[in-house]
Amino acid sequence: MALVKKRLGDLLVESGIISEDQLKEALVEQRNTKQKLGDLLITQGYITEQQLIEVLEFQLGIPHVSLYKFQIDPAITQIIPESMARRYQAIPLQKDGGKLMVAMADPLDYFAIEEMRMTTGFRIEPAISSKDELQRAIARHYGLQDSMSQMMGEITTADEIKETEITSEDSPIVRLVNKMIQQAVQLRVSDIHVDPGESNVVIRYRVDGFLRTERVIPKQMQGFLTARLKIMAKLNIAERRLPQDGRIKVNVDFKTVDIRVSTLPTIHGEKIVLRLLDLTSGVKPIDNLGFSARNIKAFKEMIAQPFGILLITGPTGSGKTTTLYSALSHLNKEDTNIITVEDPVEYQLEGINQVHVNAQIGLTFAAGLRSILRQDPNIVMVGEIRDTETAEIAVRASLTGHLVLSTLHTNDSISTVTRFRDMGIEPYLIASSLVGVVAQRLVRRICPECRKAHAPTEQELFFMKSRGMEEVGTLYKGTGCGACNQTGYQGRAAIHEVLVVSEELRQLISENATVQEMRAEAVKMGLVQLMDDGIAKVINGTTTLQEVIRETVAH
Numbered sequence: 001m002a003l004v005k006k007r008l009g010d011l012l013v014e015s016g017i018i019s020e021d022q023l024k025e026a027l028v029e030q031r032n033t034k035q036k037l038g039d040l041l042i043t044q045g046y047i048t049e050q051q052l053i054e055v056l057e058f059q060l061g062i063p064h065v066s067l068y069k070f071q072i073d074p075a076i077t078q079i080i081p082e083s084m085a086r087r088y089q090a091i092p093l094q095k096d097g098g099k100l101m102v103a104m105a106d107p108l109d110y111f112a113i114e115e116m117r118m119t120t121g122f123r124i125e126p127a128i129s130s131k132d133e134l135q136r137a138i139a140r141h142y143g144l145q146d147s148m149s150q151m152m153g154e155i156t157t158a159d160e161i162k163e164t165e166i167t168s169e170d171s172p173i174v175r176l177v178n179k180m181i182q183q184a185v186q187l188r189v190s191d192i193h194v195d196p197g198e199s200n201v202v203i204r205y206r207v208d209g210f211l212r213t214e215r216v217i218p219k220q221m222q223g224f225l226t227a228r229l230k231i232m233a234k235l236n237i238a239e240r241r242l243p244q245d246g247r248i249k250v251n252v253d254f255k256t257v258d259i260r261v262s263t264l265p266t267i268h269g270e271k272i273v274l275r276l277l278d279l280t281s282g283v284k285p286i287d288n289l290g291f292s293a294r295n296i297k298a299f300k301e302m303i304a305q306p307f308g309i310l311l312i313t314g315p316t317g318s319g320k321t322t323t324l325y326s327a328l329s330h331l332n333k334e335d336t337n338i339i340t341v342e343d344p345v346e347y348q349l350e351g352i353n354q355v356h357v358n359a360q361i362g363l364t365f366a367a368g369l370r371s372i373l374r375q376d377p378n379i380v381m382v383g384e385i386r387d388t389e390t391a392e393i394a395v396r397a398s399l400t401g402h403l404v405l406s407t408l409h410t411n412d413s414i415s416t417v418t419r420f421r422d423m424g425i426e427p428y429l430i431a432s433s434l435v436g437v438v439a440q441r442l443v444r445r446i447c448p449e450c451r452k453a454h455a456p457t458e459q460e461l462f463f464m465k466s467r468g469m470e471e472v473g474t475l476y477k478g479t480g481c482g483a484c485n486q487t488g489y490q491g492r493a494a495i496h497e498v499l500v501v502s503e504e505l506r507q508l509i510s511e512n513a514t515v516q517e518m519r520a521e522a523v524k525m526g527l528v529q530l531m532d533d534g535i536a537k538v539i540n541g542t543t544t545l546q547e548v549i550r551e552t553v554a555h
Contacts, residue, residue, distance in 0.1 A: 008037055008108055011059050018046050036106055049130055049483075050449055056128050062107045065093065066481070067133040070103075072141055079120050082142040088112040089134050091141065098122055103129040103137070130449065132483040132490075139183040166228045173224040177232070181259070183214075184276060185252040188491075190317075191276065194229070196222055196269035207485075208444050208492050209317065226263075226270050233261035241265055247344065248274075255279075260344065283325045283347055290542075292533060294526070295498040299438060302500065303327050303405075308435035309398045311385075313410040319442050319494050320407040321346055324381060327405060328352060331379055339375055341368035342383035357383070365390045373397055382406040388423045395425055398433040412530060413437040413499035414519045417509055431501075431510040439497040439530055441551040443543045444489035450481035451541065460545050467532060469539075476541040493542050495534040495551070499527055 009023045018026075018041065026040050033040065041047045057064045076092050077085075079100060085091055089105035090112065100122035104112070107126035117124050129137075166173055184192050184205060191206040201222045205214045217225070230237050233246030248259040260275040291299060302310050310327075312320040325347050332338060332351050343357035343365070353375070355368050365382055366389040372380055373393075385391050385406050398404045410419050416437045420430045456464070456475045464472060478488025501509075502525050508518050523529070528536075534548030 008055075011055050012041070012047065012052075015055050015059065017051050017055065022046050036109075038106060048448070053128050053130065056107060063127045065103050065127045065129050067091070067103060067129055067137045072137070074141065077141045079122070080116060081119070082138075084116065084119065085138050085142060088116070089131060089138075090116065091134060091137050093127065095122065099125050101125045101127060103127045103134060105129065105131045105134050130481075130483050132449075135186050136485065139186045166224060166231050173221075173228050177225065177228050181250060181257070181274075181276075182252050184274075185255065185257055185278070189276060192274040194225060194272040194274075196266060196271060198268055201225065208487075208489055209442060210487075222269055226272065229261060229272055229274070230263070233259075235261070235263065240270060258346070277346055279347065283329045283349065284322060286326045286330050289323060289326055290494045290537075291496055291498070292528065292536060294528060295496050295533070298436070298498045298500050299327075300330075302436040302498075303331060303403070305403060305435050307398055307401045307403055309394060309404045309406070309433045310435050311406055311408050311416055311437045313408045313413065313416055313437060313439045314441055315409065317442070318440055319492075320440065321383075323438065323440065323494075324405055324407065325349070328379070328381055331403075336378045337376060338379045338381070339372045339377045340381040340383070341365055341372060342381070366393055369393045369397065373400075373402070377402060379403045379405065384408070388425075391420060391423045391425055395420075395429050395433045398435075399429070403435075410439070413439040413497045413527075414515050414522060416499075417518060418515060421512075427512050428510045431506040434501050434506075434509070436501055437499040439499070440494050441530060441534075442492040442494055443534060443537070443547040443551050444487075445491045445493050445543060446476055446541065447478035447481065447484035447488055447490040449483040449490070450479045450488065451476055452479050463545065463549075464535060467535060469535060472539055475538060475545070477544050488544075489547075493537060495530055495537060495548065497528065497530040497533060500525070 009027065012018045013020055013023055026037060026044065026046065029044075030037055030040055035043070038052050042049055042052065053064050056062045070093055072091070072093060076094060079095070080090065080092050080102070088109065090102050093101045093103055095101070100120060102116060102124050104126050105128075106112070107128045113124045113126060168174060180192065180203065187205065187207060189205040189207055193204040193206070193211065195202040195204060200219050201217045203214050203217065204211045227237050230244075230246075232248045235244045235246045243265065244263045246261045248261060250257050250259065256279040258277040258279050260277070262273045264271045286300065287296065312323050314320050328338060328340070328349060332349065339353040339355065341355045341357060345354045345356050348354065355372065357363055357365060357368060365384065365386060369380065369382055369390060370393060380397060380402050382390065382394055382404065383406070385394060385408050394404050394406060408416055408419060410416050417430055417434070421427065453474045453476055456472055460475065461471065478484060478490075480486040480488045484490040499522055504525070505518060505521055508521055531548065531552045534543070534552055535545070537543050538545050538548055
């Protein structure tokens with residue numbers, strides 16, 4: 001194995017991709033971490049996965065396959081056991097006589113090739129594919145299909161659900177749900193939708209903000225699937241007429257995943273949505289939230305205020321909670337008493353007192369906030385200001401020496417003032433209490449594996465000029481590859497509008513000024529609007545103009 005690894009290092013040095021010193025440094029690190037050399041070099045940023053693939057393809061003649069183009073026969077995948085496929089990040093593609101073509105993340109792993117040969121009886125012909133593509137292919141082709149086939153063989157009618165069928169770990173439905181959640185975690189899914197139809201049930205995954213159909217399952221499996229998910233979320237199985245909410249906490253691939261479960265009765269049965277939260281990813285530091293230099297400075301100054309209200313605004317799924325938690329983590333010190341009231345508590349933060357809203361017993365945001373103020377807090381976080389009562393208490397709290405952080409649903413930062421007015425808060429109270437507002441959206445990142453430079457189109461140039469931007473020579477876009485599932489995007493980044501409430505703006509708010517007058521004053525004071533912050537991220541190659549327009553103009 002050492003010889004193989006040395007050979008890979010030599011190939012990379014000969015190709016001019018890394019230097020001798022970088023190779024020596026990586027080999028020393030490898031002895032400590034036991035990591036594969038290729039993975040280690042990618043982690044350290046010396047090479048990209050695409051460069052590694054190209055070296056192996058051109059120098060050693062190992063073919064590179066794009067798995068999204070391959071129609072893999074389910075019968076072929078049965079040749080290599082699932083446990084082996086996951087262990088070696090390998091999936092069989094096709095057989096030809098005594099030869100079996102296998103896509104691998106590391107086609108130089110001769111131990112893996114030998115074990116696959118001995119297990120299958122075929123001569124293994126390795127091909128190389130990206131890790132992301134392999135993970136998706138393995139998740140898609142293994143596990144779920146087996147559990148579904150077994151279930152179909154055992155199901156008679158959905159009315160005959162026995163307790164063991166939805167509780168026993170050996171039950172096909174239990175394995176099916178476990179595989180569905182495991183697959184979703186591996187594919188970085190944020191939400192799983194179980195949509196009942198008249199003749200079938202559609203399972204859809206939301207990835208980077210976009211829903212796509214993952215698979216369609218037979219209608220007779222609906223009752224089993226619904227019952228299993230309700231059991232896991234500790235919901236009432238017998239209640240099918242009312243919406244219910246619950247939570248599931250599971251461990252997947254050594255990660256703790258928190259899942260919020262919501263059921264909704266429809267004419268074809270209960271629709272279920274599972275929101276996945278990876279607890280091991282932790283709370284991001286403020287500096288990693290994607291703020292521009294101007295915005296991060298303004299944001300840090302706002303949360304350093306001793307009292308007042310700071311609001312994070314944006315539509316559902318725009319990352320408001322992430323920003324709030326990052327701010328709380330930044331403020332969390334021994335001499336500070338921080339109390340939150342949330343629905344639900346998403347991340348548990350050490351040293352912060354977190355209260356879970358329970359409307360059924362009268363613990364609403366307003367009731368929780370009232371009680372919190374009797375606990376001698378320095379900083380209060382309210383998950384969301386939904387009604388006039390909560391808004392009034394939050395404003396009063398901010399005027400009596402507390403820093404209040406919360407979220408609100410508005411289209412931009414200035415609209416927050418009018419939203420408060422509509423809730424019946426007096427303008428002079430808004431002017432006195434409001435410290436600042438952060439409006440944000442999430443845009444899809446250009447995939448780093450297929451990112452290419454291109455000259456801007458006439459429409460792109462025209463649009464950017466209309467926003468006062470100088471002419472730009474180069475923009476970027478993803479051409480689509482296996483790593484990003486042919487979308488050209490992978491992951492998401494935030495764009496922000498950070499409004500600092502100046503004395504001039506306070507005067508306008510107390511005088512009941514129009515949104516246009518307040519915005520003009522804010523821009524004069526240096527406000528970078530959402531669209532312009534987005535365009536800055538287009539120019540630096542983070543995202544595309546189409547993404548920014550979709551997120552800022554459509555809302």
